[in-house]
Amino acid sequence: MATKPTIAFSHLGCEKNRIDTEHMIGLVAEAGYQVDSDEDAADYVVVNTCSFIEAAREESVRTLVELAEANKKVVITGCMAQHFQDQLLEELPEAVALVGTGDYHKIADVIDRVEKGDRVREVSAEPTYIADDTVPRYRTTTEGVAYLRVAEGCNYRCAFCIIPHLRGNQRSRTIESIVSEAQQLADQGVKELVLISQITTNYGTDIYGEPKLADLIRALGTVDVPWIRMHYAYPTGLTPKVIAAIQETPNVLPYLDLPLxxxxxxxxxxxNRPWQGRVNDDIIENIKTALPDAVMRTTFIVGFPGETNAHFEHLLNFVRRHEFDHVGVFTFSPEEGTPAYTLPNPVPEAVMEARRDAIMKVQQPISLKRNRQCVGEVVDVLIEQENPATGELVGRSARFAPEVDGLVYVEGGARLGSLVPVKITDADVYDLYGHTV
Structure with a gap:
């Protein structure tokens, strides 16, 4: 019997995309296809694209064009396939298939059909699929960490955001399914689980009739994994019930990613954010009181249409006042198909960039102060890389989330994927330095 063709995967965009890619790798491998990390050696390259903002689309297009120029048979999946299906099929003859965000579980069947000579378009108008704990998955992250999706899609309609159009309305997994997958990952030796969805604090409303994040946190407390971290927590969803669950569940880190x-x-x-006004200040003060050890990360958009100097000064003072541990700043990107695309009073690009730089300038000494508070402490560090030339180890402490926050540079010996106690001896704006104890 002829061996099945070889497939390589190119992953672009967010960690939600990464999970989709990991499931696709698991599914094609289960179907008997060879999977190779070398795109040159592969018969097909599956490109899981991002379409969140203009810069992400440009990176996706660049990747597709390079593969097309190398005469690769390309399967386009993910958000761009959902967003621009007609244009992609028209402009990229090398694209043998398009697979939408709600159809990635059909990947093996799609390639079977391509092998028979079809050009396949598998894009549901309204994505409704979400993988559960029974769908095969091949992890592509460093061995110590794994992302765990608790829900997909979003019911909010923020004026700047294209996500609901690309990924559909919220659909949560059951608590049982999430805990089962968490246990599978723990059995593989994972030391850190990062819970993700569009709005993690809204988890469960669609299937249970009310938010069930507190119940989910307590259920995950039974899984033998040292660190569980939550991403994308709306401040209004951090109710006393949720905060109590974080306090009472030792392996859930008091790390709050608040997309303000x-x-x-x-x-x-x-x-069109789902809460307004000074409630921000009060909520943040309440969280700080309830979780005094919490590490707080947030992201801001500068240059939204109509943002005046006075609006921006308000934001600058807000950053000064609250002293977040980590801050990310994006300049507004007008997305066709969103209400903000046609709003009047656009802010010039140069002004947006100056505002972004001004926030980072205010934030850097705050981040430095926060990091310096760790000097002299012994903290657990998850070791993720080793520099073969110097033997220096690189990892993260609980205050740093993977890929978005700083790193800890460690002298001394330790296994990759292990949690080791490290004495912190120095700190800069973004990173910590220390030695194993």
Whole structure:
């Protein structure tokens, strides 16, 4: 019997995309296809694209064009396939198939059909699929960490965001399915699980009729994994019940990723955010009181249409006042198909960039102060890389999330994927330095 063709995967975009890619690798391997990390050696390259903002689309297009120029048979999956299906099929004759965000579980069947000579378009108009704990998955992250999806899609309609259009409405997995997958990952030796969805604090509302994040946190407390981290927690969803669950579940880190986007009530209303006004200040103070050890990360958008100097000053003072541990700043990107695309009073690119730089300038000494508070402490560090030339180890402490925050540079010996106690001896704006104890 002829051997099945070889497939390589190119993953672009967010960790939600990464999970989709990991499931696709698991599914094609289960179907008997060879999987190779070398795109040159592969018969097909599956490109899981991102379409969140213009820069992400440009990277996706660049990748597709390079593969097409190398005469690769390309399967386009993910958000761009969902977003621009007609244009992609028209402009890229090398694209043998398109697979939408709600159809990646059909990947093996799609390649079977391509092998028979079809050009396949498998894109559901309204994505409704979400993988559970029974769908095969091949992890592509460093051995110590894994992302765990608790829900997919979003019911909010923020004026700047294309995600609901690309990934559909919220659909949560059951608590049982999530705990089962968490246990599988723990059995593989994973030391850190990162819970993700579009809005993790809304977990369960669609299937249980009310948010069930507190129940999920407590259920995950039974899984033998040292660190569980949550991403994308709306501050309004951090209810006393959720905060109590974090406090009472030892392996759930008091790390809060709060996608605030802005501080001024007028801009928040224009953005169609689901809460408004000074409630931001009160909620953040309440969280700090309830979880005094919490590490707080947030992201802001500057240059939203109509953002005045006064609105921006409000945001700058907000950053000064709250002293977040980690801050990310994006300049507004107008996305066709979103309400913000046609809003009047655009902010010039140069002004947006100056505002982004001004926030980072205010934030850097705050981040430095926060990091310096760790000097002299002994903290657990998850070892993820080793520099073969110097023997220096690189990892993260609980205050750093993978891929978005800083690193800990460690002298001394330790196994990759292990958690080791490290004495912190130095700190800069982004990273910590220390030696194993």
């Amino acid at each position: 986007q802005h501080s001024h009530p007028e801009i928040l209303r224009a953005m």
